[in-house]
Amino acid sequence: MILYNVTVSTEDYVHDEWLSWMMDKHIPDVMETGLFTEYKIYRIVTDSPEEKTYSIQYFLRSMEDYETYRDKFAPALQADFQNKYKDKFTAFPSFADVSGLTFTQSTTTADIQSLVVQ
Numbered sequence: 001m002i003l004y005n006v007t008v009s010t011e012d013y014v015h016d017e018w019l020s021w022m023m024d025k026h027i028p029d030v031m032e033t034g035l036f037t038e039y040k041i042y043r044i045v046t047d048s049p050e051e052k053t054y055s056i057q058y059f060l061r062s063m064e065d066y067e068t069y070r071d072k073f074a075p076a077l078q079a080d081f082q083n084k085y086k087d088k089f090t091a092f093p094s095f096a097d098v099s100g101l102t103f104t105q106s107t108t109t110a111d112i113q114s115l116v117v118q
Helices: 012-031 063-072 074-085 109-116
Strands: 002-011 036-044 051-060 089-097
Touching: 002 012, 002 063, 012 036, 012 051, 012 074, 051 063, 063 074
Parallel strands: none
Antiparallel strands: 002 051, 002 089, 036 051
């Protein structure tokens, strides 16, 4: 399973409108592509009162599904986002392969190394 994470920081004055738009429009549009299995959104706690930062996590079955999203759907969805909130946000993507990587309180460093270093 692939985690496609987008970290977004918005200007404080546009935050409420942006969050409503994300929940009511953008995220449903992304999910309607049928390529993502689920999503999660988290507010990241920062010291900056001028902006609000979120981690939007989208889960895919494979990197091939992401490539399909990137090639067929992302340009229009990202243009919509950019046109609506130009100069009012910063964003950056990141990826993680989360297949089989589940950690608990009892997980040791050796356990993690055995999963990662293969």
